[in-house]
Amino acid sequence: MKTFASSITKVFYGTLIHSVSLKQIEYIKQGLLFIDNQGKIARLVKNVAQDKVESTLEGVESDKVIRLNEDQFVIPGFIDTHIHAPQYTFCGNGHDLPLLEWLDTYTFPRESKFADRDYARKLYTKSVARSLRNGTTSACWFATIHLDACKELVDIIQEQGQRAYVGKVNMNQNSPDFLVETTESSVKDTRAFIEYVKGVNSKLNHNPLITPIITPRFAISCTSELLAELGKLAQEYDLPIQSHLCENLNEIGFTMSLFPDSANYTSVYADHGLLNDRTIMAHCVHMKEEELDLMKQKNAGISHCANSNFNLKSGMADVRKMLSKDIKVGLGTDVAGGYSPSILEALRASRSCSVARNVDTTLLVAELFYLATVGGARVMELDDIIGNFEVGKEFDAILVNTAVDNSPVDVFDHDTIETKFEKYLFVGDDRNNEKIFVQGKEVRLPGSNVVSHK
């Protein structure tokens, strides 16, 4: 007979920190967190004194218990709701130009290289490794238009063990000759990609951690006909959707000249069946009141990418207003508009953005941590599966150590677990991410030199 103890693969004993609401972080001291063989949180017991651990384990062997010291704590994994895998190749470069010029000058030429599948494998191995290393256990990836390279990205994510939405990008207009598709090939390749990820003709055998996501680059690069076809595909396969929205004023002006029949930029997507509760729109910096209201009405989510919005001089999104309208918001690194693949950096930029907008409505630490975890899960419509340590959810987590060798965080005698956690959020980096777990399994933490590519 199967007992509770026999289904448990690991138990954490120590401090567990997670977000229980937009305004509240819960610090669980002397917690016992039981993970089962499905990668789920089977039980959570709080305030277990040292001498009560053995009896509370209920027969789970003690070699399955990971005992945290006073500099360690476990938090939910970060959720990156917007990141471009091919753009990691120029992460940190090219911040001199605004969006449309930046796309033409740096982004499109780099993305065109992904026509070569071998190149894609080498480069994508690095992009995914870097994202995971920084504690991103779930990511919404943009790839490129190239079907074979998109499949490579999926295979690499599968090999490295991240949870992900992966999008084959669609572009059939206003794009350079070396990075453009026809409507027919765009739809055909998108369908082939979906079938591949869903396990048809692939070695994935339908990995439930990886989902294809419909990815029109933005309205500028897709004809009305293509947008409508993509809307139909999303419906046919019941898939999430991601794109860019209201990032830059020139982008908005150009979009409205291309789609004069739509009431506004947000409506362009709605008018083509691309705005619903599974839609993730990156940026949303310059939204009219009625556009935010439409996002709320459709229950679509926003990926706030403050680092990118500063770098590309796009503007500063009003996250406080989004939250006050109860719109779903998560954080995005937006590599390589954003210069960092770390959600910690996205969190810090989000704070700076909120301060610069209005000192009276600054985002609080609890709110920032919520956006990086539960908020992202809500945007992905996965909040019944991930985001915090509620019993029954899957265990995606980071074991943080604020006192590792070479730690960027200095810990002093006066520090408490609360101040150590806040220091990690604002001073820490991937060196503090001692172990990373997705669906209960520890993922291999590849170093920065997984591949060398000249």
Ligand SMILES: O=c1[nH]c(=O)c2nc[nH]c2[nH]1
């Ligand atoms: O930040 C951005 N990065 C991109 O690659 C992109 N494409 C369209 N709009 C975009 N914005």
